[in-house]
Amino acid sequence: MNEVNRPPYFTKPQEYVGNNQRKTLLLDMDETLVYCYLGRPKFFGASSEDFYSFRLDDEPEVEYCAFKRPGVDRFLQRCAEYYDLCILTAGDELYAKTLLRWLTPSIPESRWYCRDFCAQDANGIRYKDLSSLPGPPFDPRNTLLLDDSAPGIVVPATNGLSIPRFAPQAGRSDEENYERMRRDSALDTFGNMLCKAKFTSCSDVRTPIREFYEYMENWTRQNIA
Ligand SMILES: [Mg+2]
Numbered sequence: 043m044n045e046v047n048r049p050p051y052f053t054k055p056q057e058y059v060g061n062n063q064r065k066t067l068l069l070d071m072d073e074t075l076v077y078c079y080l081g082r083p084k085f086f087g088a089s090s091e092d093f094y095s096f097r098l099d100d101e102p103e104v105e106y107c108a109f110k111r112p113g114v115d116r117f118l119q120r121c122a123e124y125y126d127l128c129i130l131t132a133g134d135e136l137y138a139k140t141l142l143r144w145l146t147p148s149i150p151e152s153r154w155y156c157r158d159f160c161a162q163d164a165n166g167i168r169y170k171d172l173s174s175l176p177g178p179p180f181d182p183r184n185t186l187l188l189d190d191s192a193p194g195i196v197v198p199a200t201n202g203l204s205i206p207r208f209a210p211q212a213g214r215s216d217e218e219n220y221e222r223m224r225r226d227s228a229l230d231t232f233g234n235m236l237c238k239a240k241f242t243s244c245s246d247v248r249t250p251i252r253e254f255y256e257y258m259e260n261w262t263r264q265n266i267a
Contacts, residue, residue: 064124064125064126064184065124065125065126065184065185065186065241065242065247066125066126066128066184066185066186067121067125067126067127067128067186067187067188067236068128068129068130068155068170068172068175068185068186068187068188069127069128069129069130069146069187069188069189070129070130070131070187070188070189070190070191070192071129071131071133071138071141071142071145072131072132072133073190073191073207073208073209074111074188074189074190074205074208075110075111075114075145075146075208075229076108076109076110076111076114076141076145076208077108077109077111077208077209077210077223078106078107078108078109078141079106079107079108079109080104080105080106080107081104081105081107082095082105082107083107083109083210083216083219083220084215084216084217085216085217085220086107086109091110092109092110092112092224093107093108093109093110094107094108094110094141094144094145095107095108096108096140096141096144098136098137098140099136100136106137106140106141108141108144108145109220109223110145111208111223111226111228111229112223112224112225112226112227112229112230113226113227113228113229113230113233114145114146114229116229116230116233117229117230117232117233118146118148118149119148120233120237121233121236121237122148123237124236124237124241124242125236125242126153127146127149127153128149128153128154128155128175129142129146129149129153129154129155129156130155130159130160130170130172130175130187130189131154131155131156131157132156132157132160132168132170133156133157134156134157135156135157135158138154138156138157139151139154139156142154155175155176159174159175159176161174161197167195168195169195169196169197170187170189170195170196170197170202171197172185172187172196172197172198172201173197173198182198182200182201182246182247182248183245183246183247183248184247185201185247186201186202186203186247186251187201187202187203188203188205188232188236189202189203189204189205190204190205190206190207190208191204192204192205193255200248200251200252201247201248201251202251203232203251203254204255205228205229205232206228208223208226208228209223210223235254240253
């Protein structure tokens with residue numbers, strides 16, 4: 043899909059430029075929006091729009107089989123009303139862009155930030171420094187990253203919102219995992235939360251993010267105790 047054919051609501055409308063009400067929502071890719079198998083799992087049906095298989099020129103022997111997290115399209119459509127959407131993935135550029143052309147064609151490619159935009163610590167562990175991305179200077183009040191590895195790999199951690207990991211569980215069959223994963227509703231839940239005034243109209247996104255973690259901590263304490 044080229045730039046012209048993209049639904050206009052995924053592209054930042056000119057009238058929003060400089061409007062502090064509109065925030066930037068960065069999205070992790072792997073295990074947040076999609077799970078990508080190396081090799082074809084038993085349940086994989088090439089005819090479904092939730093599945094996409096591809097090979098890369100630099101390793102043609104490997105078949106990648108991507109399984110879209112349920113609700114991705116609805117999630118993107120809803121969030122695009124309030125946020126400028128970007129992708130921030132530690133995935134290698136060729137792999138990530140091949141996958142994103144199928145998964146998020148409505149987010150302009152100029153807003154797909156792949157591995158080269160991630161930082162690395164002394165031990166080679168990659169992390170995502172939101173202040174180092176291109177574009178307008180980073181504003182911690184208006185920028186957040188939704189990531190299954192947040193807040194640990196996000197700098198500053200206060201701007202990382204954690205979503206449960208979308209991935210098969212070890213020790214279960216492909217079919218068992220498929221049954222569980224196809225019922226995953228996290229993107230609906232997070233879409234509801236992110237499109238409420240608490241997030242969309244707040245003066246600083248770090249406040250509802252902090253409250254989210256406090257809520258989760260309380261919930262865990264009460265339900266595990
Ligand atoms: Mg991830």
